[in-house]
Amino acid sequence: MREWGFGRRPLRNAVLLAAVLALAAGGLRYWLAEPPPPQVLTAAVERGELEDVVLASGVVQPLRQVDVGAQASGQLKTLKVEAGDKVKQGELLAEIDPEDSLNDLKASEAALDARIAQRRAKQAALQQAEQEAARQRRMRHEGSTSDKELLAAETAFLTQQAGLDELQAQIRQERSQLDSKRTKLSYNRILAPMDGEVVEIVTQQGQTVIAMQQAPVILKLADLSQVTVRAQVAEADVIRIKAGLPVYFTVLGAPDQRFRSQLRTILPTPEKINNAVFYKALFDVPNADGKLRVDMTAEVSIVLSRVAQALSVPLSALGEAGKDGRYPVKVQGKDGRLQERRVRVGLKTATRAQVLDGLQAGEKVVTGESADKPEEGGAVVVSA
Template identity: 45%
Template sequence: MKKTQRRWTGIVAGAVALILLAALCLHFFSGDKGPQYLTAKVGRTDLENAVLATGTLQAFKQVDVGAQVTGQVKSLKVKLGDEVTKGQWLAEIDPVIPQNALRQAEANEQSLVAQKRSVAAQLLQAELAFKRQQQMLSDDSTARQDYEAAQAGLDMQRASLASFDAQIRASRTQIEIAQANLGYTRIVAPMNGEVVAIVTQEGQTVIAQQQAPVILKLAQLDTMTVKAQVSEADVIRIHPGQTAYFTILGETDKRYYGKLRTVEPAPQNFADSQGGLGGMGGGSSKSNTAVFYNALFEVPNPDHHLRIAMTAQVNVLLGTASHALSIPVAALGEKDKDGSYIVRVLTSDKRVETRKVRTGINNNVSVEVLAGLKEGEHVIIGEASDAAEAAAAASAAGS
């Protein structure tokens, strides 16, 4: 073991000695005694400055198709992935109870109509009796008490008839409600789209007393909405109308372009964080979490290649430059008061010149040069490390 360690120590020491010897030879025999620089060539490229965000894909229009009546799902007429048209029959809820309710409402109306006929006949009789009393009273052939009793009986029959009219109107309202409930047992598509989820299966019982239970979900996939989560540091730099594009995990080299439609004013899950009295509950407990705002835009999806819930790597473009003169950001020196930067240029005769350059788009890797440099020049991005010091550091790390 000790022999092996001594052998490796000897090898490392020999390598270090060779590196030192090479460095000394380069120092003494090289014609250029000046410092060694790392340079980059001023060239042309396409630049873009963008806000980066992660988003998810959603259908531009999606509807939860629910049930408005309680009952058992008797049959489903569609399968997952089916294309449906507006008005197409999707599902049926057992119609027995709504049918019986309709029959009961119709029977109640028929009974009220029959009672109204009886009251109408009594009203006719009361009118005739009152007319006789009127004639007899004018001839003093009857007592005023009998006349007044006939008048009161007539008014009572008229009131009864009006009451039955109101009851019949109410019963017809009940018939309309029962007819509507019976119609609700036949669930139809509210729009054209694709069945993207089936929530309730055949045979399940749905209860629609407090809220409408969801039977299935329809979505229009010809257009997709991208919901990009933009950090609070970047959201102040974006606005509706800006160009945005995204890539998906399965196609990182293909870009899908769109225009920002809106930037939501409140962060995501804002409503959930405002519980409690006065909207203050839960707000302080989330003060240390990252804050993101949703930026939305649409892209066409005619072949349905994009799918719901896909992850999107989003770029919101702040500026672009095509075939722009550019240099690495590392070449920039101090910034002057007028907004220009100091850049060192290594000339063809190995002299170092200091230039002032005006810059444009800066994506933190490359920067656009608007003035101060020419294509083909070399800018200094750093100084080469001393070879001896690098070798010594490598030797120390190896030991």
Template identity: 45%
Template sequence: MLSNTCRLKKIALTGGVIMGLAGVIVWYCSATSTPDHPLLTATVIRQTVEESVLAIGVLQPIRKVDVGSQASGQLKRLLVHPGDHVEQGQLVAEIDSTLSKNALLDAQVALGSLAAQKLSAAAQVKRARLALRRNQAMAQENAVAPQSVESAEADLQAQQAQLAVVDAQIHQQHIQVSTAQANLGYTRILAPVSGTVVSVSTQEGQTVAASYEVPVILQIADLSIMTVRAQIPEADIDRMRVGLPACFTTLSGTHTRYCSVLKTVEPAPEKINNALFFNALFDVANPVAALHPDMTAQVSVQIAQADDALVIPLTALGRAVPDGRYQVKVLTPQGKTELREVKTGIDNAFSIQVLDGLTEGEQVVLPGDDWPRTP
């Protein structure tokens, strides 16, 4: 037992010898001892150890589009429901088109009226040109005064100007017709992208007003690829970089692990309860639609990895000593314990890599009430 091994007999020696003997005994008793009760131990093994940053994230579709109406009126037909797959250009809803059709008819009638006015103006130009020619011919024979020629020239110019005005009005009215046709087209709401209908905001019979902003009818998302927005704590942001491996699981209970690499680390932080977080983004394929928008993701971003490393439980570390080393208590084959100083490498929440000081298969003592924990 430790008490028997370390028991000192009374020896009458000089002060210097006593101090030297005491130092040797203290070292021996602390470095090697026989435990007086069973110890909890762990075996030094070889395995892969990863150092990771853990974070909580949220899943979002790689692309989500608000589908709105540029036309005002009553929603007459809604042709899709949440969960439906739609193709780009597919009709998904219709707004009452009565007013838009009437506006187009008015614009077309006005265009027809201007076309008739152009015919009349062109006829007036032709008449004025003939009158000018007659006056010019008669003026050569001194049959009319010079003022008659000047008057005919002015009349021709006036009729030509009127024809130009009608041409401009026709051009403007073509624009009005085109606008009315576009407004009529806006009553037919088409899917701008292919994807899945994830929400419907307006129901049949509701009136939408597009006077100031485009009202949202529904949302379409591309769910084939999902983007994870992981909230990285401020303390770990300097360790993040594009290309790091990242994995996550969801709370759905399937325990499926999805992995990818970081594609973006946003520079602007978000403040949540007075703490700063930075969004790290990565994409994952979703071929069977098992991932859904707004799901919670338990994210692990791998910072470093050591393969075939000597590993011990993180709790086996004792006090820190100089040169960045730690004390570890080892159980020898003789059943005694001894203190070792080990150099460590990367760690996760459970295990730590040992670079030197231990060999595979040795037994390290896990902490008890009398074993100092790592500060």
């Protein structure tokens, strides 16, 4: 009968025994060790200003803009300004060739002079008829003339009087026409109706303008010392806004500079763009430095509510609200372990929620599960 091999090979058996003991010890440590912290995405609880806003895209337009037209027909003889020039009210902008209007004025003046000359002749004839009527009355009183002669003299006087009245009316008409011709002649000089900046030249010097049914536009004048932003607000958001709300916007050339104002009005008639309905919300902004220009694109934020120094977390950190109105939030401790708390929230924006109690600034809250798997024997925590 063979003997057991421990006695014959003591060295090999000792090595095998040591290996078995090592494996047993490793397995024991594995089963007794605490599980690794879960691998999650986290974000810090932050304190800062929190705003609930309605976002919209807008266009910068002049608060006041006038199409300066011509009321006279003719060749644009001189153009005194160029696009970009600043002008004052009453300043001469352009002149239309006045030759035709000047000729009409001279003809009207001559017609008036002729009527005035006719009036002098008529006045002389009236005076003569009046004297003859008076003479006939004296003679009839003396019995040296007949009733027929007296009647003829008085009729001649009344006829001359009516003729003079008619001529006076014609003179008034001629004077009215003369004033109209002078006014039409003044239309050949195009003056600035307000202080502003020439934003566009429509008709060039030398072109012929015909002012028949409507006044042709010579240039466009705008007051850019104050501009209006026309923001397009989506149908779903327009019921949340009202006149008087604070608003700010940025432009592409100055994305870090905020221009602030208050919402002035919301136009009642919508505009359809690709079957989507938008309403125009208007507000005015001072533009003394001239940075804001016509047709600039504005990224507009209409502020519904604002909280300064609010404690907030990302919306993704909140679970489903309970019956008490509180939300569950998972908080990661310094050791990486997670614990659940229930918090009360206030203002909510599109991305964050104000925390009224239950959390402290600087704590880490879980916002989601990490897509990366932890390495053997450890965990990876990704913080936002």
